Amino acid sequence: MDMSSLGxxxxxxxxxxxSGLFSTEATLWMLGYYLFSLVLQTILPxxxxxxxxxxxxxxxxxxxxxxxxxxxxxxxxGIGTMLQGADFALWTFIWDNYVRLIxxxxxxxxxxxxxVYVRSYxxxxxxxxxxxxxxxGHTGNIIYDWFMGRELNxxxxxxxxxxxxxxxxxxxxxGLLGWLLLDLAxxxxxxxxxxxxxxSIVFITLFQGLYVIDALYYETSILSTIDVIxxxxxxxxxxxxxxxLPFTYSLQTRYLAVYPLDMGIPGTAGCIAVVxxxxxxxxSANNEKARFRENPKxxxxxxxxxxxxxxxxxxxxxxxxxxxxxxxxxxDWIMGWSYCLPxxxxxxxxxxxxxxAATNFDPDVVQGKAKGWGMIFTYFYILYFAILLIHRExxxxxxxxxxxxxxxxxxxxxxxxxxxEVVEDE
Ligand code: NDP
Numbered sequence: 001m002d003m004s005s006l007g008x009x010x011x012x013x014x015x016x017x018x019s020g021l022f023s024t025e026a027t028l029w030m031l032g033y034y035l036f037s038l039v040l041q042t043i044l045p046x047x048x049x050x051x052x053x054x055x056x057x058x059x060x061x062x063x064x065x066x067x068x069x070x071x072x073x074x075x076x077x078g079i080g081t082m083l084q085g086a087d088f089a090l091w092t093f094i095w096d097n098y099v100r101l102i103x104x105x106x107x108x109x110x111x112x113x114x115x116v117y118v119r120s121y122x123x124x125x126x127x128x129x130x131x132x133x134x135x136x137g138h139t140g141n142i143i144y145d146w147f148m149g150r151e152l153n154x155x156x157x158x159x160x161x162x163x164x165x166x167x168x169x170x171x172x173x174x175g176l177l178g179w180l181l182l183d184l185a186x187x188x189x190x191x192x193x194x195x196x197x198x199x200s201i202v203f204i205t206l207f208q209g210l211y212v213i214d215a216l217y218y219e220t221s222i223l224s225t226i227d228v229i230x231x232x233x234x235x236x237x238x239x240x241x242x243x244x245l246p247f248t249y250s251l252q253t254r255y256l257a258v259y260p261l262d263m264g265i266p267g268t269a270g271c272i273a274v275v276x277x278x279x280x281x282x283x284s285a286n287n288e289k290a291r292f293r294e295n296p297k298x299x300x301x302x303x304x305x306x307x308x309x310x311x312x313x314x315x316x317x318x319x320x321x322x323x324x325x326x327x328x329x330x331x332d333w334i335m336g337w338s339y340c341l342p343x344x345x346x347x348x349x350x351x352x353x354x355x356x357a358a359t360n361f362d363p364d365v366v367q368g369k370a371k372g373w374g375m376i377f378t379y380f381y382i383l384y385f386a387i388l389l390i391h392r393e394x395x396x397x398x399x400x401x402x403x404x405x406x407x408x409x410x411x412x413x414x415x416x417x418x419x420x421e422v423v424e425d426e
Contacts, residue, residue, distance in 0.1 A: 026100035027107065029093065034108070037173045040069035042161045051153075051223045056132045060153060062165065062223065066172040067216040073177060077184065091188035094181065098254075105175075105242045113146060113235035116166055120151035131155075134232025149232025167233040170241040172219055178246040180205075180212045186250065186257035193257070200263045200342035201256040207275050207338050208249065214283070221290050226392065230399055252343050252378045259348040259365055259374075267342070275338035281331030285320035289328075292316055307414065309407035317414045325412075326396065329389040336385045346374030 014020075046065030053059055080088040094101065120138075123131045137148040154166045183205040191197050215222075222228055231237060263271065291298045296306070296314060305318040320327050347370035400408045 021099055022103045023097065023100045026097040027104040029097075030101055030104035030108070033178075034174055036073075037069060037169075037177075038158070038161050038164065040072060041065060041164070041169070041173070044068050044072075047220060049220050049223065052229060054130055054132060054152075056126055056130070058130045060130055060155075060165070062168065062220075064172075064219045066176075066219050067213075069173070070177045070180075070213070070216050074180070077181065081188070086188040086191040088188065090181070091185040094185035095189045095257075102243060102247050105247075106239070109235060109238040109242050112166065112170070113149075113233075113238045116154040116233055117146045117150055119154060119156075123151055135230065137232030137234060145232075145234070147235045149234030149237060152232055153228070154233050167228065167237065168222065170233075170238055171222060171227060172216065175242040175246045176212050176215060178242070179249050180209050182246055182250040183208055183253045186253040189257040190260055194260050196260065198256060198260045198262050199268055200261045200344075201253050203263065203268060203271055203342050204252050204256070204339050207271075207335070208253075210279070211335065218286075218290075221286065224290065224293055226396055226399070230395075248384070249339070249381060251380065252339055255343055255346060255374060255378050259346070259367075261342070261344050263342055263344075271338045271341055274341065275335050278331045278334030278336075278338070281320070282328055282335060283331070285328040285331060288320050289316065307407060307410060309404050311404060311407075313404075315404070315407065315411045317411060322414070326389075326393050329393060333382070333385055333389055336382050340379045340382050343374070343378035345372055346378040347371045348374060 009015075041063070044065045046063040046068075049062050049064060050059040051062060077088070077090055080090060120133065123133055131154075132152050134149055134152040137145050137150045137152075139145055153168075155163050156166060157163050183201075187197055187201050187205060190201055227237065288301055288304070291301045292304065292306070292314070296302070301319070304316055305322065306314040306316050308314055316322060324330070348365045348367050349370040350365050404411070
């Protein structure tokens with residue numbers, strides 16, 4: 001390849017050299033964001049809760065305030081936007097440093113995963129500090145254990161900040177809120193580029209925002225999730241929390257920031273119906289189990305049937321959890337459709353001659369032959385999420401079979417029996 005065609009290739013793929021991938025400034029601002037989150041976690045009052053019983057006995061103490069922390073960050077971003085509009089420095093910084101921010105977060109995930117891996121060798125059997133290894137994360141294969149997470153709930157004592165639960169911090173704070181901030185930055189960019197904000201990008205941001213705020217509002221329910229109870233904290237979770245989730249889940253709004261599609265009233269109504277249906281299943285199934293686990297006499301769930309297992313724990317056999325195993329996953333997946341549908345039949349291209357102008361917000365992007373191909377990116381979420389949830393269901397089934405033995409078989413049989421009854425009644 002001669003130099004001129006190499007130059008052309010660089011221009012076409014938007015390669016600006018290593019500085020396009022990494023910058024010290026972007027990395028430092030990113031670390032500042034983490035630090036700010038740590039400060040908020042420390043100084044804001046929070047809900048003091050105990051985790052579930054550990055295999056080695058005892059419960060860990062937690063302080064939850066990711067929700068008020070997020071409100072402070074969003075409030076500050078709101079004030080900045082009121083004062084500076086779409087030119088607010090946070091939004092332009094995110095847009096201009098998108099790839100550099102991915103690199104910075106990748107670095108954080110790598111460093112944190114390596115740190116907790118090395119530190120996991122301090123964990124002793126029957127540890128007094130309530131530290132334990134994860135079931136699947138200490139095979140002896142360094143790469144595998146580093147990836148899966150050797151320690152179950154690593155905690156670190158930081159000067160001024162005290163004890164920080166690394167897994168809960170990563171799961172609830174930088175990435176989850178970062179996802180919403182990315183969406184908002186993309187709205188600002190669309191406005192700067194086109195002088196308008198489309199219903200599609202607002203819709204996705206609203207509902208992804210609802211998902212994020214919901215997760216933060218019900219933050220204590222994380223204590224009964226597989227992530228906290230079963231999975232070790234390694235590169236997989238660290239990467240998932242701070243890189244994968246914010247940067248891939250916001251691909252649709254990033255797409256719409258450049259290709260502003262209007263859905264109109266019928267499109268919006270259809271998407272609202274999808275998301276409403278999904279949320280109803282997702283939230284009521286999750287609430288039902290959380291209430292049951294907290295207090296089985298709670299009047300809202302006291303009428304539900306259950307089986308008492310030999311472990312002392314009870315399993316619901318009616319209500320949502322008697323209808324299907326992990327029906328909460330189904331609701332979650334249905335909601336996921338509403339993040340993709342507003343991008344329509346996606347795909348656009350920017351002609352080479354327009355490339356330079358386009359980076360200066362030239363609105364002239366066309367679908368042409370690219371129509372449809374963009375769906376690989378904008379509908380990727382729904383495919384990926386289905387695979388994730390199916391895989392998760394299988395892992396949870398194995399976990400429950402191991403934990404509950406014959407009682408789990410009984411629960412599955414009771415469900416099948418109920419299904420047969422329903423069919424016979426019909
Ligand atoms: P669940 O909240 O479904 O929890 C599974 C656990 O619930 C089981 O291990 C078991 O734990 C308990 N359980 C199972 N059946 C019953 C029953 N019949 N009665 C009472 N308890 C039961 O799973 P997750 O932790 O995976 O998910 C939590 C939420 O997070 C879900 O809504 C999911 O959709 C969402 N999620 C979102 C992701 C995303 O990327 N957006 C990724 C993963 C999850 P026990 O030992 O206590 O009995």
